[in-house]
Amino acid sequence: MGPLAGIKVVELAGIGPAPLCCMLLSDMGAEVVRVDRVVPSGLGIGMPSRFDLLGRGRHSVAIDLQKKKGAEVLLRLVEKADALVEGFRPGVTERLGIGPEECSSRNPRLVYGRMTGWGQEGPLAQAAGHDINYISLVGALHSIGRAGEAPVPPLNLVGDYGGGGVFLAFGIVCALWEAARSGRGQVVDAAMVDGAASLMTTFYGLKAMGIWTARRGENLLDSGAHFYDVYETADGKYVSVGAIEAKFYAELLQKIGLEGKEFPPQMDRVKWPEMRETLRSVFKKKTRDEWCAILEGSDACFGPVLSMEEAPAHPHNRARGTFVEVEGIIQPAPAPRFSRTKAEIQAPAPKAGQHTDEVLAKWGFLMDEIKELRSKGVVA
Secondary structure: OOOOOOOEEEEEOOOOHHHHHHHHHHHOOOEEEEEEOOOOOOOOOOOOHHHOHHHOOEEEEEEOOOOHHHHHHHHHHHHOOOEEEEOOOOOHHHHHOOOHHHHHHHOOOOEEEEEEOOOOOOOOOOOOOOHHHHHHHOOOHHHOOOOOOOOOOOOOHHHHHHHHHHHHHHHHHHHHHHHHHHOOOOEEEEEHHHHHHHHOHHHHHHHHHOOOOOOOOOOOOOOOOOOEEEEEOOOOOEEEEEOOOHHHHHHHHHHOOOOOOOOOOOOOHHHHHHHHHHHHHHHOOOOHHHHHHHHOOOOOOEEEOOOOOOHHHOHHHHHHOOEEEEOOEEEEOOOOOOOOOOOOOOOOOOOOOOOHHHHHHHOOOOHHHHHHHHHOOOEO
16 A cells, blocks of 8 residues: 555556556556557567566556547546556547547546657657657767767666656656645646756756866766776676765775875866776776675775676665565565555556456446447457
8 A cells, every 4th residue: 555545547558668657656556557459569579468567566458449439438447547647659649539638528637647758749749769869869868978989878767767757757646746736637748858858957057067078988977087987896797986075085095905095186187097097906906795895885985786687686685675576577676665655566567458347347337338348349
């Protein structure tokens, strides 16, 4: 019974950030009903449901939204929902007869969450794209990488998930809060370009100050600084250091044996490449585990660089329950945590249409109606 228990969400099946948004809402206790296609769409990479971790915690109904009666079924679900989430290109739900206007006429309190890459309007609104394209447009991708090398795609964490799914979930919860007071829903237009730009706010401030340049790999947090980087160890593994503050930097130098040595001032950018070579040489002298024994848990701002196989077994992650196992699949646990209303994974991801009859009956459809809809191919 998480903090969103009692909230009902209708999710129009899609890929990427919209499913992440709905996973977050479900983990927090919301009842999320995913509307899948009657015929598989071929979207995504064809992942079997047991591995579709973003789809966890849902019930699934299969509805043919191309049919007028299918749209009517969706609108009847909307009548009992608090929010709807869709991730189509602008105008698609309007053409299906399930856009914001039609839905709000059925349920004035409905929060209508829209997830796109480029936003609902603008010159690129109708263009296809993916995370890498969206973060390119706002200065994020340009800023990630080493000096003299090409930008490095940061998985799809910045656009799809950080700037997309998380911002949409935040926007929906904000709109639900407001609707509880005003009695009126609204449209949440979450665009990955907007969210990724918001994530870059600090760096635009540093740029305005004149202490962040467009030269990749020469700045404080982009691998330019020797005290904020990763280093290879004697066993071919890696460790991370992030000793930005002077007192943490001093502790790092002390613990790795460089205290009192002739060393340039920490913020002498001209000397950063030289100091990096010194640290590189030092860290190569011991294994990753040996460095963990020396540095982990100190104020040197240190961490081992763990693989996805290693991370769930780390003592800190184990102590906090950062990862959990559901039906044999190890996966990240719900976050954040609450002192009273505990967040939980409600169930593994469903197969498309797995709960069609159950959900429709629970949300007000008569069994005879369900049978008729099924016989006509409207639901499956």
